[in-house]
Amino acid sequence: MLNSGLLPFAWRVYMPPMTRALTILGIESSCDETAAAVLRLEDGRATLLADVIHTQLEEHAPYQGVVPEIAARAHAEIADRTVAAAMKQAGLSYAGLDGVAATSGPGLIGGVLVGMMTGKAIAQAAGKPFIAVNHLEGHALSPRLGNDCPFPYLLLLVSGGHCQFLEVRGLGDYRRLGTTIDDAVGEAFDKTAKVLGLGFPGGPAVERLAREGDPKAFSFPRPLMNRPGLDMSFAGLKTAVSRAAAEAPLTDTRLANLCASFQAAVCDVLAGRARRALEGFDPGEGEEIRFVVAGGVASNQAVRTALEAEAAAFGGRLVAPPLRHCTDNAAMIALVGAERLAAGGIEGIGDLGAGARPRWPLDEASATRDPAYATGRRGAKA
The missing domain is CATH 3.30.420.40 (ATPase, nucleotide binding domain)
Structure with a gap:
């Protein structure tokens, strides 16, 4: 079953888990960091080949908080250069990737859209599967980047x-x-x-x-x-x-x-x-x-x-996680993409039809049944 725009995390027909090494480009842009990372997953062990993070502290400092419109513009201006820097650091061309993963929610919708569309464009041009990643799942798996954490x-x-x-x-x-x-x-x-x-x-x-x-x-x-x-x-x-x-x-x-x-x-x-x-x-x-x-x-x-x-x-x-990977980063997004691809939950073009989500609980059933916040049109938050 193909993902709909409202359910980018729906899992489809499972394939046998992959055993070969997988190399994934991850993109993160859900708030005020524009980040790209290249990660290789082999035998359950993740190796970072590139890890680039651009912050927007100067842009938001005068307002003492993140301004969504400013964040979205800043992401749009630097997203392609951030990805290019990560690919150069990894020493790879897009042909050397096995997939592209990008944060697809939750977060500030303007920034999420920038990163997600950048990832989709690269995946489609390179003929690689696209993996829509829940930003919170990235945090949930981030300790597995540098620790033995089964x-x-x-x-x-x-x-x-x-x-x-x-x-x-x-x-x-x-x-x-x-x-x-x-x-x-x-x-x-x-x-x-x-x-x-x-x-x-x-x-x-x-x-x-x-x-x-x-x-x-x-x-x-x-x-x-x-x-x-x-x-x-x-x-x-x-x-x-x-x-x-x-x-x-x-x-x-x-x-x-x-x-x-x-x-x-x-x-x-x-x-x-x-x-x-x-x-x-x-x-x-x-x-x-x-x-x-x-x-x-x-x-x-x-x-x-x-x-x-x-x-x-x-x-x-x-x-x-290592201190660098506590705050928003693309390494954790690449890890989720690699683990999902390795588990056989991604087929063909992957989540290319997925839509961006400003809200996306990890436990969606609990959030819908017993929301901590009013759901509204954007759905349950937590």
């Missing part, structure tokens, strides 16, 4: 747009356990930075100042901590920071204390929910407990330390 594992996906716990049982097999009911944790970091006048991007700025502050200086809320389940909330915490910031002049000491106290609250919430998730996670008899953290916030060292302690308490290990 399925199954427990995943905490923490980024600017998403914050959720999932069971990752295999390629394309994801079960949502809990999600934020309002702001994602990365969004809370960025908005806190904006309130405190720390510039853009906000997350790294908050983390830097937090190292100099007292995490107990302010008693910020830990939302939903006493409620059952694994859902989270960060909007109230963000509001509490805003109110505290308005109560007195923002001296250097006060700024550092606000950042440290905010970050400590985030770590407590994530660690508490991780503890509950680990209690209920069963990897199977004799299997190691692997707790994966991925997404942009996974680069925060305080968050990593808190989650590492929780994993160790259950006799497991925390697995995280």
